[in-house]
Amino acid sequence: MKKSILIAAALLFTSSAPALAHLDPAEHGSLLAGLSHPFFGADHVLAMVAVGLWAAQIGGRALWSVPAAFVTTMMLGFALALLGAPLPFVEPAILGSVVALGLIVAMAVRLDVSMAAAVVAVFAIFHGHAHGGELGNAGAWSFAAGFLIATVLLHIAGLGLGMGLSRLANRGIVARILGGVTALAGASLLFG
Numbered sequence: 001m002k003k004s005i006l007i008a009a010a011l012l013f014t015s016s017a018p019a020l021a022h023l024d025p026a027e028h029g030s031l032l033a034g035l036s037h038p039f040f041g042a043d044h045v046l047a048m049v050a051v052g053l054w055a056a057q058i059g060g061r062a063l064w065s066v067p068a069a070f071v072t073t074m075m076l077g078f079a080l081a082l083l084g085a086p087l088p089f090v091e092p093a094i095l096g097s098v099v100a101l102g103l104i105v106a107m108a109v110r111l112d113v114s115m116a117a118a119v120v121a122v123f124a125i126f127h128g129h130a131h132g133g134e135l136g137n138a139g140a141w142s143f144a145a146g147f148l149i150a151t152v153l154l155h156i157a158g159l160g161l162g163m164g165l166s167r168l169a170n171r172g173i174v175a176r177i178l179g180g181v182t183a184l185a186g187a188s189l190l191f192g
Contacts, residue, residue: 030139034146037131038154043094043189046182047127048151050101051120052158053175056166057105062113067155069117074128074151078144081132090130097123098186105179108172 038044048070055066080087101123111119131147132140165175 030142031146033138034143035150037134037147038150042185043098044127045154046098046185047094047101047123048154049158049161050098050105050179050182052155052160053105053162053178054101054109054116055155056159056162057108057172057175058110058113058116060113062116063159065113066116066120067152067159070120070124070155071148071151073121073124074131075144075148077125077128078132080125081129082135082140087126087129090126090133092190093123093126094130095186095190097126099183099190102179102181102183102186106176106183107179108176
């Protein structure tokens with residue numbers, strides 16, 4: 001078993017690749033550039049799905065309030081970037097969020113809904129600021145609408161996955177394994 005885990009971890013670390021491109025707003029429009037943006041970065045996909053998985057693990061009001069806290073605070077971070085407000089350590093914080101959210105899911109951390117929302121909000125401000133910093137020549141608000149939609153879709157995917165996995169025989173173990181894989185993937189991005 002340990003050998004299989006080590007082989008899987010080694011494959012994961014060696015197979016990670018950086019996001020190489022996003023849609024060009026001049027060619028595809030700002031909305032489509034924003035919509036595609038989160039899907040082309042492993043850090044964004046992993047973090048957004050992990051938020052949904054964690055909300056599903058907590059259940060109840062967390063199903064909507066934890067993702068909503070992320071989306072709301074992400075937009076605040078985006079606005080701060082547009083206003084030129086500096087935010088230190090944006091990229092390391094984003095990669096750290098993938099590791100932290102993966103570990104939170106792996107350990108099935110149960111927090112009060114408001115505390116869980118606060119945790120994801122801290123991470124979200126960095127994700128939003130990065131989107132604002134990567135705006136390029138895209139129209140700000142149509143780009144924002146695109147990445148907002150994409151983020152919500154990734155949260156819904158995580159929620160659906162988490163709720164579906166909770167119905168399996170080994171309740172919660174598969175989601176916890178996915179959390180561990182997310183943390184490992186985040187670490188590979190952080191150190192890769």
